[in-house]
Amino acid sequence: MKDFESVLVTWLFDPTVAKIIFTVVGILVIYAGVKIMRRSFARRIKEPSTRYRAHKLIGFLGYIAALFFLVVVFNRQLGGLTIAFGVAGAGVAFALQEVIASLAGWLAISFGNYFKTGDRVLMGGVKGDVIDIGMLRTTIFEIGGWVNGDQYNGRVARVTNSAIFKEPMFNYSGDFPFLWDEIVIPIRHGSEVTVVNDILNAAASEVLGEFPRQAGITWEKLRSTYLLEAAQVAHSVSMTLDENWMTFTLRYVTDFKFRRSTKTKLFSQILTGIEAHKDVVSLATSSQEIDITRVPDLTVSQPSNAH
Template sequence: MEDQIKFFLLEPTIQKTLVIIVCLVIIWLVIKAIQRNLFTKIKDSDNRYRAKKFSSFFGYILTILMLTIVFSDQLGGLTVALGVAGAGIAFAMQEIIASFAGWVAIMFGGFYKIGDRVQLGGIKGDVMDIGVIRTTIMETGQWVDGDLYNGRIVLIANSFVFKEPVFNYSGDFPFLWDEIKIPIQYGSDYDLAKEILEQAGKDVAGDLSQLSLEKWKTLQNKYRLEEAQTDPMVSLIANDNWVEYTLRYIVNYKKRRITKTALFTQILKKVEATNGHVKFASATFQLVETPDFKVKITKDEQ
């Protein structure tokens, strides 16, 4: 019995298997301990998420290296075959390799992070997870108006960061400029109409002017940008049908729909309170009737 145990333990395959098991246990115990005791102290959730992802990926790399070292004596005669096979695999898995490169670019290039609202690969939504191969997005829009969730979860290959533009609605500047257009009839009190729109912009969206200006100045320190108008602004043009006022304002990227509702509600009430001094314009059509025809019939003389 003792001889069988010694023979079993001295078997090269058994020894390598035991080494692999012990090394795997040590590698992942160390990584989990680091994640539990060190990474949990990172206050920023985005940096903590990236650190955990990178440590897990590093664990996989160590596992592959360990397997390569343990079985290195059996790989000598397979070098050429592995090289040819590797070239074929690389060609067949070029999309996966590009997605992995995209993951590296996302994690260290600052394309976007968890919680950002982005448009990637033609899909707009909030980033739920950034995997090694795919990014998971909770989609907004499509058959739902505005920037509301439609309930559809979309997986997008990370390789799209190299193929198409990445639109980030909430990166270094988590605000958007938005505007509404109001048609006013000719003959209205134009100054009063402008005053109503300006006041509505200040009441509803004016509190973000100073905060967004500070964020913009931070961007100016990082990039080469001009000064930006963050206060609500009203402009107008006159066309063939009416005077069109445009209210431009700053808004949080998640509150465009709510802000528009509040603005239109206040503007409607204020215009109605002017007792006709300011009137909304609408498209009108005038139907022109066919003029009357007089027909005179004469009898031929006999």
């Protein structure tokens, strides 16, 4: 029994054991502090995206604090391994260059205003809504693919953050959460051009609602940050023609989340308007039509009887 007590006392007063215990306690204190701060910020911050960024930032600061704490505790042991760490670090840096690039990408995304959670982006060949930004990968809920239109297809993609350095990254909803879109309507020759214009303008005015006004306000704010010209956010109608038909194009601005539903409503209103004026407006088709308006006069001559 005395031997066990002496061993226990010796073990407890050993400097290495004391450092290990101190390290474990310190890490637990940092972990508890991170948990408390996250809960406190979660109660105070109501906006989801801001709360998410605060949650991630607190976690990152917790990792930094833990790393700094370990360096302070074991600084003497680490001092003698400086050269070894330098050589090993060069090899590790070469082997983990993709990981290091992803960490650099995470810093660029976090502090460079590339995008945030909730934005719709095209990154690394994947288009969708950002649902998480990690230190190595960005998680995207994909849209498109085998699904026509800007709709979710149910697939979750994880793209390395280093992708922002390798190819262009498109943000569809960051500073300007609106998109310009177009509808093309082929109209037969002989239709009333004025009536077609009225149908398209009426449909746009009814369906678009507040989108043009909101887009105009956002665009003016954007001009205070970037060197941009004034943009036409109100809808417009243009026309071209060839030997087959007249082509009317309705250009309009809409919220990036409602692109497909807006186009559906516009087509519905336009078809209703054309049907109401079918006596003067007709849709053109690529099929061949033969229109016989008059049967030519036929003269049949009787052969004369030769005697």
